[in-house]
Amino acid sequence: MSTLDLFADEPPMGIEPIGPQSVVLRGHALPRAAPLLAAVDGVMAQAPLRHLVTPGGFTMSVAMTNCGTLGWTSDRRGYRYSAIDPVSGQPWPAMPAVFAQLAGEAAAAAGFEGFAPDACLINQYLPGSRLSLHQDRDERDLGAPIVSVSLGMPATFLFGGLARADKTARVLLQHGDVVVWGGVDRLRHHGVLPLKDQPHPLLGGRRINLTFRKAG
Numbered sequence: 001m002s003t004l005d006l007f008a009d010e011p012p013m014g015i016e017p018i019g020p021q022s023v024v025l026r027g028h029a030l031p032r033a034a035p036l037l038a039a040v041d042g043v044m045a046q047a048p049l050r051h052l053v054t055p056g057g058f059t060m061s062v063a064m065t066n067c068g069t070l071g072w073t074s075d076r077r078g079y080r081y082s083a084i085d086p087v088s089g090q091p092w093p094a095m096p097a098v099f100a101q102l103a104g105e106a107a108a109a110a111g112f113e114g115f116a117p118d119a120c121l122i123n124q125y126l127p128g129s130r131l132s133l134h135q136d137r138d139e140r141d142l143g144a145p146i147v148s149v150s151l152g153m154p155a156t157f158l159f160g161g162l163a164r165a166d167k168t169a170r171v172l173l174q175h176g177d178v179v180v181w182g183g184v185d186r187l188r189h190h191g192v193l194p195l196k197d198q199p200h201p202l203l204g205g206r207r208i209n210l211t212f213r214k215a216g
């Protein structure tokens with residue numbers, strides 16, 4: 001028997017399962033961090049970060065913007081995807097090629113071939129910013145996975161279950177980590193604990209998260 005056979009049922013190196021159909025690709029974005037951050041700056045110059053208001057009237061501590069043909073937005077009337085940035089009245093900036101490339105490769109590495117996101121939500125966290133436990137269910141095709149890329153300061157991600165009250169697991173997400181969620185994990189509750197101030201060499205006191213979705 002070959003030593004290779006001992007690992008026949010193990011996931012490939014650097015692929016860390018966090019659910020039946022969810023994986024962390026540790027450091028997967030590191031080689032492309034500089035072009036990704038340059039592209040983030042380009043998007044933010046066209047579509048500035050803003051603090052959205054929830055239908056319940058709360059202002060989110062995370063600042064957001066989008067690129068791609070659809071962008072996620074929220075106001076007192078509800079959550080929705082829109083082709084138009086309500087701040088500029090213009091279409092969202094196009095999805096940078098380096099974004100789409102990375103998202104497609106990461107999804108394929110996790111077993112989701114042919115992922116072609118039409119929306120990228122860009123979240124900016126400062127020390128104290130948090131995202132309370134929620135589900136992502138505003139997307140039309142819940143069969144498509146979600147890919148997220150973490151840049152800058154580390155964050156503790158909370159991964160719950162299908163019911164809001166289900167126990168949550170904690171996953172530390174660091175600069176360069178890429179996570180793919182799909183299949184049976186797609187509707188699991190999740191959130192982010194308040195960020196600690198642990199300045200990052202490239203981004204200082206910020207965390208940027210790119211979340212790629214097939215929304216339309």
Ligand code: MD3
Nearest residue numbers: 123136146148181185186188190209211
């Ligand atoms: C897990 N963002 O924007 S990564 C969000 O780090 C969001 O900014 C977090 O949750 C962040 O909605 C978490 C993205 C994520 C997105 C969808 C998921 C994780 C998910 C759907 C199911 C399970």
Ligand code: FE
Nearest residue numbers: 134135136190
């Ligand atoms: Fe989410």
